[in-house]
Every structure is written in structure tokens, then in C-alpha cells.
Amino acid sequence: xxxKAKGKASxxxxxxxxxxxxxxxxKKYEVPETLTILTAMEYAGYRHIRGCGCRGGICGAxxxxxxxxxxxxxxxxxACQTVVAPDMYLAQIPFVxxxxxxxxxxxxxxxxxxxxxxxxxxxxxxxCNTCSKxxxxxxxxxxxxxxxxxxxxxxxxxxxxxxxxxxICALRCPAELQQFHMAMLARRLYGRYLQPRARxxxxxxxxxxxGKFDSMMDAIMSxxxxxxxxxxxxxxxxxxxxxxPDWQPEETKYLILD
Amino acid sequence: xxxxxxxxAEGQAIGYPPGLKELIQAVEHTRPERLARVKANxxxxxxxxxxxxxxxxxxxxxxxxxxxxxxxxGANKSEIxxxxxxxxxxxxxxxxxxxxxDRLKKPDYExxxxxxxxxxxxxxxxxxxxxxxxRVVIATKLRHGDSNTVMxxxxxxxxxxxxxxxxxxxxxxxxxxxxxxxxxxVKALTMDAPLIIRWLEDLGVMFDKDKAGNMIELKGGxxxxxxxxxxxxxxxxxxxxxQRDEIRNHPKEIQVLxxxxxxxxxxxxxxxxxxxxxxxxxxxxxxxxxxxxxxMATGGFGRLHIQGFPTTNHYGxxxxxxxxxxxxxxxxxxxRYAQYHPTGTVFPEQNFGLLITEKVRTLGAQFINMHGQxxxxxxxPRDVASSCIIRECMERNGRIVTPTGHYGxxxxxxxxDLLWGKGTVEKELSAKYLQxxxxxxxxxxxxxxxxxxxxxxxxxxxxNEWGATRVPGLFAAGEVTGGIHGDNxxxxxxxxxxxxxxxxxxxxxxxxxKARKKGKRLSLSHLRSYHADLRKTGVKTxxxxxxxxxxxxxxxxxxxxxxF
Numbered sequence: 001x002x003x004k005a006k007g008k009a010s011x012x013x014x015x016x017x018x019x020x021x022x023x024x025x026x027k028k029y030e031v032p033e034t035l036t037i038l039t040a041m042e043y044a045g046y047r048h049i050r051g052c053g054c055r056g057g058i059c060g061a062x063x064x065x066x067x068x069x070x071x072x073x074x075x076x077x078x079a080c081q082t083v084v085a086p087d088m089y090l091a092q093i094p095f096v097x098x099x100x101x102x103x104x105x106x107x108x109x110x111x112x113x114x115x116x117x118x119x120x121x122x123x124x125x126x127x128c129n130t131c132s133k134x135x136x137x138x139x140x141x142x143x144x145x146x147x148x149x150x151x152x153x154x155x156x157x158x159x160x161x162x163x164x165x166x167x168i169c170a171l172r173c174p175a176e177l178q179q180f181h182m183a184m185l186a187r188r189l190y191g192r193y194l195q196p197r198a199r200x201x202x203x204x205x206x207x208x209x210x211g212k213f214d215s216m217m218d219a220i221m222s223x224x225x226x227x228x229x230x231x232x233x234x235x236x237x238x239x240x241x242x243x244x245p246d247w248q249p250e251e252t253k254y255l256i257l258d
Numbered sequence: 259x260x261x262x263x264x265x266x267a268e269g270q271a272i273g274y275p276p277g278l279k280e281l282i283q284a285v286e287h288t289r290p291e292r293l294a295r296v297k298a299n300x301x302x303x304x305x306x307x308x309x310x311x312x313x314x315x316x317x318x319x320x321x322x323x324x325x326x327x328x329x330x331x332g333a334n335k336s337e338i339x340x341x342x343x344x345x346x347x348x349x350x351x352x353x354x355x356x357x358x359x360d361r362l363k364k365p366d367y368e369x370x371x372x373x374x375x376x377x378x379x380x381x382x383x384x385x386x387x388x389x390x391x392x393r394v395v396i397a398t399k400l401r402h403g404d405s406n407t408v409m410x411x412x413x414x415x416x417x418x419x420x421x422x423x424x425x426x427x428x429x430x431x432x433x434x435x436x437x438x439x440x441x442x443x444v445k446a447l448t449m450d451a452p453l454i455i456r457w458l459e460d461l462g463v464m465f466d467k468d469k470a471g472n473m474i475e476l477k478g479g480x481x482x483x484x485x486x487x488x489x490x491x492x493x494x495x496x497x498x499x500x501q502r503d504e505i506r507n508h509p510k511e512i513q514v515l516x517x518x519x520x521x522x523x524x525x526x527x528x529x530x531x532x533x534x535x536x537x538x539x540x541x542x543x544x545x546x547x548x549x550x551x552x553x554m555a556t557g558g559f560g561r562l563h564i565q566g567f568p569t570t571n572h573y574g575x576x577x578x579x580x581x582x583x584x585x586x587x588x589x590x591x592x593x594r595y596a597q598y599h600p601t602g603t604v605f606p607e608q609n610f611g612l613l614i615t616e617k618v619r620t621l622g623a624q625f626i627n628m629h630g631q632x633x634x635x636x637x638x639p640r641d642v643a644s645s646c647i648i649r650e651c652m653e654r655n656g657r658i659v660t661p662t663g664h665y666g667x668x669x670x671x672x673x674x675d676l677l678w679g680k681g682t683v684e685k686e687l688s689a690k691y692l693q694x695x696x697x698x699x700x701x702x703x704x705x706x707x708x709x710x711x712x713x714x715x716x717x718x719x720x721x722n723e724w725g726a727t728r729v730p731g732l733f734a735a736g737e738v739t740g741g742i743h744g745d746n747x748x749x750x751x752x753x754x755x756x757x758x759x760x761x762x763x764x765x766x767x768x769x770x771x772k773a774r775k776k777g778k779r780l781s782l783s784h785l786r787s788y789h790a791d792l793r794k795t796g797v798k799t800x801x802x803x804x805x806x807x808x809x810x811x812x813x814x815x816x817x818x819x820x821x822f
Contacts, residue, residue: 047807061401100506102509216424238483249421
């Protein structure tokens with residue numbers, strides 16, 4: 001959603017770009033055919049408040065619903081990533097009502113019962129695939145819901161990874177599931193419990209807490225600028241792993257090795 | 259991680275036009291030879307520090323003269339700053355302080371901590387403040403989570419592998435910043451880093467790991483060890499949605515006010531910051547929040563379009579926190595050089611200025627000119643890499659020109675699958691892959707055209723290693739602050755800094771509040787004196803700040819500094 005800005009709609013015409021008619025909430029505007037829905041609305045005179053976020057296709061603020069001239073199908077896209085088309089009828093979806101459940105991630109177990117208890121609507125899935133057809137990110141929403149029903153939390157986490165949480169799936173679902181919140185919970189359970197913990201990280205945290213790097217840091221902080229620049233210039237470069245996976249550093253003075 | 263045919267953009271002709279397709283042949287022609295060299299560990303040589311400084315001085319947008327002026331008011335008076343920043347600071351308030359005399363006596367909200375900004379720094383500060391027993395109000399301009407955090411693609415640094423240490427991380431960070439960083443902030447940044455990754459693991463963030471759970475880590479520009487933790491190419495979005503989810507698990511202690519940016523800070527009779535005035539963008543009403551401490555976490559200034567550059571930043575990145583805190587007396591540091599990310603999208607124009615993550619070069623994509631030749635090491639620090647691209651386009655006749663007259667160079671992404679195996683681009687760069695696929699470009703087989711784009715503020719509010727400013731009651735974390743990165747930030751250090759300093763602020767603020775005397779009267783006296791200063795120094799303007807949202811009404815083309 002946006003508020004209409006003051007001033008007349010008289011955008012500068014560029015000689016190369018053709019203007020085409022689009023209908024923003026039923027009202028006709030002529031806009032350059034190269035613009036996205038987001039920038040075409042601005043060109044038409046709108047100053048976005050809702051319906052605009054990162055402008056780069058990842059935040060999910062600008063989900064938009066539209067129909068093209070002569071087509072029966074209702075389509076969905078992110079306004080910042082969808083180019084306008086002639087006689088496009090569009091409206092932005094400013095907000096999707098959904099109930100995120102409240103839970104303590106530390107007390108959950110990574111299994112289907114956790115998710116089914118928190119979001120019992122999961123079991124209402126009709127496997128109709130309407131959600132997948134609507135997803136502006138091209139995620140197979142139904143497949144991740146079905147993965148959950150089979151107890152495959154890891155599968156759900158992986159399939160839903162590029163979710164922007166715009167909520168269009170939940171809005172379209174005839175069985176009224178709140179898919180995007182279930183997937184959020186699945187990804188957190190996967191990240192916390194199912195992916196194995198990084199043991200090298202745990203070890204490093206312990207070393208830092210025990211003060212094993214303190215003298216090293218004191219030493220580098222006490223260097224004068226000249227010496228610091230010299231060490232910077234002489235850093236030893238680790239190769240990329242595709243070059244030499246078995247690399248060992250020559251200088252080990254500033255490392256803690258077993 | 260996409261499982262089916264990506265959705266196409268609706269209108270418009272798709273893919274590279276014939277002219278550009280023809281130019282791609284030169285890139286394809288040299289590719290086998292370049293691939294063989296990389297496999298033999300032969301790279302384009304890195305510039306020495308002196309060579310790097312030379313190219314910066316001649317080509318970096320902020321090293322050249324012009325586009326800047328002397329600031330006339332406040333703690334940084336007489337300092338030379340970008341015109342856009344000087345405009346912001348030499349502005350009057352959106353409100354008339356006299357109109358609020360009565361309102362300030364009856365605050366609409368009272369809380370322990372008020373956090374301004376709903377991005378990563380604000381979220382981390384809120385979670386730690388809550389853990390320390392405080393009640394929190396987060397006020398944010400757009401939706402909770404709308405921020406530059408959500409747009410971070412490449413990774414987050416932490417020295418947690420055996421062949422790496424905080425010592426090397428410190429050295430890389432100081433050198434990347436041209437040794438202008440505050441060493442105490444860099445020590446905090448590098449020593450806290452592994453702790454932060456561990457905390458994120460606990461929250462349930464999905465990192466890229468091998469089967470045994472080891473982090474898969476890559477390098478970045480100017481970074482001597484593999485230290486970049488990632489989640490495909492959307493680590494920022496992954497972290498932000500987890501943190502937002504966690505905050506929503508504590509609605510009693512953390513209240514979030516969306517579409518409610520701060521327009522002014524409030525102080526009490528002891529001159530300590532004690533709240534803020536918020537503006538509801540939808541109802542157009544003001545509200546008064548009284549708090550025992552305020553945390554500034556409003557992010558950066560990309561949407562001010564410094565030097566006329568396009569930006570990778572989100573819609574709300576208008577530098578609000580800079581001017582609010584500056585009026586309250588907080589000095590700015592390291593504000594001279596903004597960060598222009600080397601690889602902003604040039605084609606398709608619909609994505610003009612959007613970020614192409616540095617991870618693309620970490621995985622092996624090279625900078626190639628029109629003639630098919632590589633012209634810079636892929637992983638120079640960002641300011642140096644950007645300057646090399648501008649030089650190639652302006653002076654060396656290596657530029658590509660798009661049908662709409664924009665300049666750029668090739669970023670040879672097909673190298674990635676050739677080095678790491680087919681399918682790597684689609685898996686490791688899934689969001690980028692989709693973004694181009696929508697316009698009929700397959701970045702696993704076709705290169706991308708790039709040019710520098712305004713990316714990061716680098717400097718900002720002066721803080722100490724606990725995120726405290728000079729003004730009692732006012733803390734700060736994230737992109738709004740300065741000194742951590744010096745004059746140039748490295749990849750993966752901003753996602754890290756919002757966590758390190760968000761956490762530190764969240765902890766410190768509870769100590770501050772326990773010791774703080776209760777203020778009696780809210781006031782805008784600092785604003786009155788700032789206005790008086792503006793008038794005294796002869797700043798004649800009708801400008802008001804913060805601007806809250808950029809004005810793109812009736813615009814037909816994106817911002818662009820170098821178009822011929």
C-alpha cells in the first residue's frame with residue numbers, strides 16, 4: 001500500500017521507452033514498459049509506505065497480486081521483481097494476517113509432534129498445490145508441507161530456505177494453513193538440533209573464554225603503526241580450498257594448534 | 259535451493275540483447291585459459307598497499323575533490339563531509355519543539371529501553387536487554403526486520419578454524435580500514451566473533467556445514483584466511499527472520515512498534531537521553547516514549563545517494579540516527595569515505611545498483627573487461643576493487659556500454675561451476691540465480707555486467723567498546739556507528755558488528771539503568787540549542803531532517819553518476 005503523493009502525474013518521457021497502460025487498483029496510468037511494478041507505481045505518483053522494503057527481492061514486503069488482460073489466472077509477484085505488462089490489473093498486499101505461535105525453542109524436540117502441536121493446521125493440507133503456484137519465490141510450498149507431514153524436518157528446512165515470509169501461500173490456501181510460519185519453525189529446529197554442531201567453533205569459544213588469545217591480542221594492539229603495516233603487508237595467504245585443500249600455514253606463532 | 263522452474267518477470271524482452279551477446283564471446287574466448295591458470299594457482303597479482311593507495315586517490319568517488327563541503331554546525335563543525343550528509347546535518351527538525359511542551363508531560367509509552375531501528379543490531383540488543391531483565395520497546399520505520407541486515411548475502415566473519423585466529427582477523431580488519439579503525443572496537447569485534455556464531459547456532463540459524471557439522475568457510479576481499487560463514491547467498495535474511503521469530507516469542511517483554519520512526523530524541527534535566535518522539539507514518543500522529551536509556555540502531559544512509567550513486571540499501575536507509583544523535587551532541591567519526599561496493603548490477607536495468615554478493619568472487623568469478631581480459635585480482639578490498647573498475651571504464655577503454663548507456667565490466671560467473679562442479683551456482687547463489695533467471699539470464703553460463711554501487715556508511719556515531727556514546731543514556735550499535743571499520747569495511751564484518759555491539763549494548767544498558775537516577779522532566783532543549791546554532795551560523799534552509807523516506811515520485815530512471 002502507498003499514499004498518493006501530491007503533484008500531478010507528469011513523469012518525464014524518455015524518447016526510447018514506450019508507455020503502456022496499467023491499472024493500479026483499477027485506476028489507469030501510462031508508465032514506461034521497462035519499469036517494475038514498484039517503480040511504475042512511483043512513476044505514476046505513489047510514495048510507498050507499505051508495500052516496499054529492500055527493493056531487491058528478498059524482504060517480502062511488496063507481494064502483489066495481478067491479472068493480465070484477457071487471462072483468467074490470478075498471478076502473484078514481488079513488485080520490485082516483476083516488470084509491468086500492458087493492461088495489467090494490480091493491487092499490493094500490504095499485510096497478511098497470521099498467528100505466529102509462541103514457543104521456547106530450547107524446550108522443543110526436533111520432531112513432527114512439536115510442529116503438529118504448535119501448528120495443528122498442518123494436518124489440514126489438501127495437497128492441492130495452490131500455495132506453490134502462488135509463491136513469488138518459486139518455492140514448492142506444498143512439497144515442504146508434505147515433507148513435514150512425513151516427519152522430514154530437514155527436507156522442509158532445505159526446500160523452504162529462500163522463503164521471504166511474504167505470506168501469499170497462507171493467503172491462498174483453501175485449507176487455511178500458515179505454511180510460512182511452520183517452515184520458520186522447521187528451519188530453526190533443523191539449525192539448532194538436526195544439523196550437527198560445529199565442534200571447531202565450540203573449541204574456539206572455549207579457548208577465547210580461557211584467555212588463550214589474550215596475550216596475542218595485547219601484543220598486536222601494542223604495535224606501532226609502522227610495524228602493524230609491515231605485518232599486514234606480509235600476511236600469509238591461505239589458498240582457496242579448490243586450489244590446495246591440504247594447505248598448512250608456515251607461520252604458526254599466532255595460532256593455537258593441538 | 260529452488261526446486262522448480264523459476265518464475266519469469268511478466269513484461270519485457272528477456273535475456274541479453276544481441277549486442278551484448280556478441281561481447282560475451284570475448285569473455286568466453288579467454289575463459290579456458292583463465293581457468294587453467296586459476297587451477298594452477300596463478301592469479302592476477304594483488305596490488306601492493308602503495309599501488310592500492312594510488313588507484314584509490316585517482317578513481318575512488320570520495321577521494322577525488324568535489325561533492326563535499328565544510329560542515330557549519332555541531333560537534334564536527336569545519337569537517338569536510340559529503341554534500342548529502344552535510345545537508346542532512348544542516349537541517350531543521352520536522353517538529354516545532356514548542357508544540358510538544360504539554361505532550362512531554364504525559365508520555366504515551368514508558369519503558370526501560372527504547373531501541374530505535376528494527377534491523378539486526380536492534381534485534382540483538384533487544385534479545386540481550388531482555389535476558390538482562392529489561393522491558394524493551396523497539397520502534398522501527400517500516401516492518402520489523404526491514405533493514406540492510408536482511409539484504410546481507412555473502413557471509414559473516416569469525417576466526418574459528420584452527421589455521422585462523424582473532425589475531426589475523428584483527429590484522430585484516432585494520433588493514434582493510436587503512437589503519438584508521440579504533441583498535442579497541444576491532445579487538446571487541448574479532449574476539450567476540452566466535453561467541454556470536456555459537457549463539458546463532460543455538461537460536462537455530464542454518465549455516466552451510468559439511469556432514470560432520472564443520473562450517474564451510476570461504477574467503478572475502480582483503481581477508482587472508484577462510485573465515486566467511488554463510489547460508490547459501492542469503493545469510494542476512496536467514497539471521498533476521500530467526501531473530502524476528504525469537505523476539506515474537508517474548509511479547510510481554512519486547513514490544514515492537516512498526517511504521518513508527520523516531521523524529522527526535524528527548525533528554526531530561528540532567529541532559530541524559532530519556533526517550534524519543536515517534537511519528538506514525540500511517541496515522542500521521544506523534545507519540546512520546548519515555549525510556550531510561552535509548553539505543554540507536556537505525557542503520558545507514560544509502561538512500562541519500564551519496565555522489566549520485568545508486569545503492570544496494572533498503573528503502574528506509576536514510577541516515578536518520580546520524581542527525582538525531584548529532585543534534586543531541588554525539589560526534590561522528592570516519593565519515594569521509596562511503597563504501598561503494600564493486601559489484602552492483604548494471605543489466606537488467608530493473609535491478610540497477612542491486613548487490614551482487616562478494617561470494618561470487620570468493621567462489622572464483624573474475625573481473626573481465628570488454629576485450630575479455632582480466633584486469634584486477636578478484637578479492638582486493640572493496641574500495642580498491644571499485645576504483646579498479648572505475649579506472650577500467652573511464653581511462654582504459656575496457657568498458658561495456660548497455661543499450662541505455664550505462665557503463666560496466668564483466669563479472670565472469672560461469673567460472674564458478676567450472677571450478678566447483680555443475681550446479682554450484684544454483685546451490686550456493688540461489689537468490690542471485692533466481693533474480694537473474696527472472697530476466698532470462700542464466701548466471702551459471704552467462705557473465706554479469708557490474709559497476710560500483712553505494713553500499714555502506716563505513717563511519718558514524720562515535721562509540722566505545724560497549725556501544726556507549728558520549729551522551730549519557732544514549733547507546734548505539736550497527737551501521738549507524740563509526741570506528742569499527744575505519745575508512746573501509748571488509749566483507750562479513752558488518753553482519754558481525756551488529757551482533758557484537760548489539761549484544762554488548764544490550765548487556766551494558768542494564769548496568770547503566772540500574773545506576774541511573776530517575777529523570778523528572780522530558781525536554782527538547784538540545785533541539786532548541788541546535789536550531790539556535792543553525793540560525794547563528796547563517797544556515798538558511800527550509801530542509802527538514804530526518805527525511806524518513808526517499809522521494810522517487812515521477813522518476814523514470816534510477817540514480818546514476820557515470821552515464822555517457
